[in-house]
Amino acid sequence: MAFNKVTLLLKWFGDIRNKCQKSRYQLNVNVGLIFLGCTFDLLNVASMISLIDDLAKTYNISYTTASWSLTSYAVTFAGFIACMGRLGDIVGNSVLFTISCSLFAILSLLCAVMPNFPAFAVFRAIQGICAAGLVPCAYALIPILAPKEKVQTYFSIVSCGFSSTIGLGLIIGGAFAATKIGYRGIFYLTFAVMSVISIVAFFFTYDVERLNKKPEKDQVQTSVKSLDFIGSLIFVAGSILIVVGLTEGGESWNRPVTYVTLIIGIILFFGFFVWNCTYAKIVRGIRCVGIDTSKYFEKVQLLIPVDVLFMKNFIPIVLAFALNNACLFSCLYIIDQYSQYAERDSPLLAGVKLVPLIICMVIGNALCAFESTKLKPRVGVALGFFLALAGSVILIQLHLVKEDVFWKIFFSSQALVGFGVAIFYPYALQIAVGGAPDQSKGIASGVAQTFGQLGIEITFSVMASVLGNINEMKGRTDAVQKFRTGFQNCSYFTVAVGALGFLVTAICIRDIHPPNDDNSDLESSIHRTKIEIDQEKSGSEGEA
Template identity: 30%
Template sequence: MSFKQIVYQIHTRLQSIYPVEKRSKALAFAFVAIGVAMDNLNVAGSMATMYSTLEHFHSTTTTVSWVLSAYALTLGAFIMLGGKLTDILGPDVVFISSLFITGLFALICAGIENQIIVLIVFRALQGITASFTIPSGFAIAGNYFEAKSLGNALVVLMAAYTSVLGFGFVIGGAFSVSSIGYKGIYYLTFALSVLISMILYIIHVPIAKPQAHKDTKLKYLDFGGSALFVIGILLITLGLTEGGDSWKKPSAYIPLPVGVLVLVGAFVFELVIIQNRKDRVDSRADAKGQDSYLYKVHMLIPREMMFLPNFFPFVICTLLAFIYFIMMVSGLTQYHQYVEGDSPLITGVKILPLSIGLCLLAILNLETLFYRIGMKAVLIFSQVVAVFMLLWMSRQRYDSLHGYWVYELVPLFLFGAAINIYYSIYINAMLRRTPVHLQGVTSGFLQTIGQVGICIGNALTATVLGEIEIATTSDERERMQSKIDNIFYITLACSAAATITLFFISDQKSADGAPSDESVEEVQASCDSKELQV
């Protein structure tokens, strides 16, 4: 008996523990939502335990910052590839296996004692596998549910994915002041990730390939275009990360433009060269051409995705939303720790109203009301609220009496609620109108945009703040206060730009219906008829 046959027999026996006909999609999806949240729990917890990591390895702040940056670097670069693999291999297969491996990498990270470079390397590897859980998790929702149920599932996913940031700060802060230190967050994510993946392996409802992917094979993945895309995103993220420290370094100003050029090359290679080749073969009904590799290749960036309703306005607005969101969170975190002298745990507790606002709106699930008012109007309203809440929080001063209670507690909660409105509507409006066979790659692309926004936000925050230390005098606090003010000015500009962008979207009467000024048939026709040319 071959090794493959032995593995198959073991798999069959394990799957028979809980018969498929008795399995519940809702129960399986609940564990998927928790699994998706592991990414941001990891990120927030690592941010909160940064000082503990610094103390343990006796290294420099710049080197220790790469423990988080390496993870973010590979996470952002590989999400799109994870989305395409999701479409080819199946979302359940990709999610369960990648979550399990991510947990194992967390355990390895916890066991590293003296070599911080080794820790950084394994954090980068962990970022790769974690990136696959995001698009596959959203694709599972698209395969398990339809219509209103799908909308509810996507809201739950977005709530789990975003709201865990605040809880991650609290948990990471608690670990940082305990004897276990930074390792606690790795042990926790290891235990949760491995446990959830093992449970899902037994209870998940298997997902059959959609008709559009019946004949897809991994060997026909566009490896060239995928490599260009990954390298481009890696270089851009590296440039932004290094630029946060200093834009005068070659490691900052060289990777950024090179990465942009490589990324443009990836788009041209797929959307122009390969796509035009496919179009010519189809127009000539060339049977020989249909057997060629270039015709069969699965593009990382399918052209149909570009013609989804409101695709480009949502991409721009989402990029801006992630920039000002991460800048606001980072700015407040630095303010509490370096101006007010709070511990990571207290800082996490102070940021918690943001997560409560995100969760509460998800629980209320006001989709029917939102679409009764009008998707466009509600989206614009959510961004206007975000602008005013940022303006409110920017008024906080270190010498203000009860400053947190007056200038942060309420606006932070309302800001979280407003952001949840945007995220839940935009992800519903996009994915519920995306064919099942494109949901993995579309989700991956949108999440990649979000990760690029996070990198830009972190780079801008680091550039504005520069080298910082805990302020002990009034002059030091005043200088730090001025830097925090500058961060809020940038967040206000980004949120205002996002608000303006939303005026250009087409309104929708429901997440499942067509835009009011363009039918689904017209969108499909434009997708079929337009041919991109150099």
């Protein structure tokens, strides 16, 4: 009896979901969910930058220890995002997006109620894994669901969330820091909003790809089993070790925990690409020593398909993602931290000083949405970096100004950087994700986001190394001058990554052509590894 009621209830939910996903509002609702999901993921991170001091006071720990509230999240996010993107391609980006939103909401509530910091840091790390499933699948869904002529517009709309959230998160975090609820406020807010997103996504988003093509259940299970677990493990381990090494480098580059971890991470990271690109030859070698490769190795779907890895513009555009994030976050870090430590502003006021950045990024995204046909993607990304470089050049004049720094330096600098980054982002997504095959959009998004996260970690590591121990410096009589000198040196890094990014996008990015809709070409792209192995096997049998 109870089983029949459960069956009827599930059927009722299924009928409602079918009606929701076939409604004329389906696309707009899903874009709204993607926008809110990505926005609150980043809002949660940005707010924690302003809440580290409050976290340290609440748990009675040092500032350095409290910063692991960001580091633990960043480590797992960067390590798992590419793997989760590939998993989304296999099980369905809409399925993984919905599940990730639900788990993110639950973990936000757990972070808010944890009685000690170690438990808090563990749940933040798990939350980073959920974010790694949320973000790449969200971006991958846009070109799958939207008409081709609207993809650029929807990318620009979603990018508005990225644009507005960075500065807004600092302001909201500063506001919560001034209240009794403290850091817990942002997690309660995130729990409430992400719970609503999860419920609506269950009806509008979950398995929405079936409207175009619904894979058989057995095929999905087989695909999951054929995921390249060895390559995924190498990639995840390498990414995590690089992020940890860069984070530890912010304190000191002379400690073994820093350089040993970083070197091993880099070796694993490049080792993954060797594994990925020479997989067919590796399988042939395994077969030559008498090991049966037909049950697993020959059925493996590589984490990054070779056709995606060597897709036109893919390598330079993922490097551009890293440089773009490095330019943006170094500018943001300098303005926010200079305001707090050199000018002695509160975290809330320091966040308010970033409002021009928010406004210019939103305007830039809006222009890309409504004027998307006016610029080619390669021109859009190069123009974005040119404006960001111009803003960075203004920032290095910091040592020449002692009064009204905001109006003389920060205002125009962040306006140009924000406008440039906003123009770059939707066009870069169009190149990296929009140009990938439908079955590989998740991994394309994941790899781009991985490099973007590495750019952020490199930035924070360099900033921390240049500035040294901020807590020790605050008590010195010449603290203000030391801070001015330190932030001046940090600005050179902003100019360097901006200039390098402009060169990469201006020289290495080429015009893209509309993707080929031929199904045979698509099947060839997805099953390339299997074909190569079969060809080599036939060749070896012929020689025998």
